[in-house]
Amino acid sequence: MSIFERYLTVWVFLCIVAGIALGHVWPGVFQIIGAAEIASINLAVALLVWFMLIPMLLKIDFAALGQVGRHWRGIGVTLFINWAVKPFSMAALAWFFIAWLFRPYLPGEQINSYIAGLIILAAAPCTAMVFVWSNLTKGEPHFTLSQVALNDVIMVVAFAPIVGLLLGLSAITVPWGTLVLSVILYIVIPVILAQVLRWRALARGGEAALARLLQVLSPLSLVALLTTLVLLFGFQGEQIIAQPMIIAMLAVPILIQVYLNAGLAYGLNRLVGEQHCVAGPSALIGASNFFELAVAAAISLFGFNSGAALATVVGVLVEVPVMLTVVWIVNGSRGWYERDNPRASPDVPAVSQAPTSTRS
Structure with missing residues (x-):
């Protein structure tokens, strides 16, 4: 791990502070950037997401995706957490x-x-950012891609009914344009671009050429992540400064929910004997939220200046720093996870992946 990656938490904190400060000093600049949207999706953020994801997606050999069924236990655990636990646990925490x-x-x-707002936040599992967290835990990339794709499909049919049930509404207007465009921008396009680059590199010089390309592009992932943070917190800097105590109180159920669901997913994966390279991303997918969709849904239902919109913005505020602590816990507990757990041993054959993967 490079020095830059080792101190990622420090850079994240500095970028959050810088984003809030810049948003306060130059609100007009961020308003111009923030206004460049399609269906409530900011185009600058979408472009940065591509730079985050493409280097990681380059490592995925789609020919090996058919073998991801070996990790059916991890898929089952993650689906259970995302759709049977997380929205309902957040509703209980929010009411309490x-x-x-x-x-x-x-x-x-x-x-x-x-x-x-808190319920809407928890009802949509994370998509794009999950690839960053999975990469930091040396997660199995094919499992991560398959799990995200499966969650996206379920989200199309389950998001509205779950939110409607928990809010006690007979009907809910889902921003379908935002949902579909988010999947296209954050998943489909980066996957296609990454696979085109991968195919061209392999055609020109085999695995050595792919390794050189990854060496050049990989640093872009973290740079794009940090730049995204500056933008996101620049967009919301005024609200954060104006209502610090309310934001702190809204953050409490979000923090508890993240650690609760991450710990439950991680423990269940160990219980069923899944490998650590699957348990890590499973815990992170189970804990994180699709805050872009949540913010758009809250604004469309309750208005831009509503408490619901503010609650989803708090999700943006805590998402990255808290998920980095979950990454740290997952990485630091690997010895415990694999101890006296034969099926989770690294000696068990895993899904094949490109030799250039960072998995240890």
Whole structure:
């Protein structure tokens, strides 16, 4: 691991601070960048996501995706956490903290809106950023891609009913344009571009050419991640500065939910004997949220200045630093995970992947 990667948490913190400060000092610049949207998706952020994902997707050999069924236990655990646990656990946490414990300290007219925003946030599993977290845990890339694709398919049919059920609404307007375009921008296009680059590199010089290409492009992933943070926090800097105590209270159920679901997914994978390279991304997929869709849905349902929109913005605020701590826990506990767990041993054959993978 390079020095840059080793101190990634420090760079993330500095970028968050820089984004908030720049958004406060030059709000007009960020408003111009933020206005470049299609279906509530910011084009600058989408471009940066490509730079984040393409170097990691280059490592994936699609011919090996057929073997991902070996990790059916990990897929089952992640689906269970994402769709049977996370939205409902967040609803319970939101009602406990926002509707009861913190109620005296929050504006009464926004209580239900805050709860709605937290539920919307938890109902959409993360897509693009998961590839970053999986890469940092040396996760099995084919499992990660397959799991994300499966979640995207389920999200198209399950997002609205789950949110509608938990909000007590008879009908909910889902921003379908945002949902479909998000999948295209954050998954389909980067996958196609990465596979074209991979095919051309292999055709020109085999695995050696692919390794050289990865060496050049890999640093772009982290640079793009940090630049994305500056933009996201620049967009929301004014709200963060204006309402720090409310944001702190909204962050409590989000933090608990992340660690609860990550720990449950990680433990269940160990219980069923799944390999660590699958348990890591499974825990991270189970814990993280598709905050781009959540923000768009909250704004379309409750308005830009609503408590629901603010609650989803808090999800953006805590997502990266908290997920980095989950990455640290997953990496640091690998010895414990594989101890006295024969089926999870690295000696068990795993899904084949390109020799250039960073998996250890």
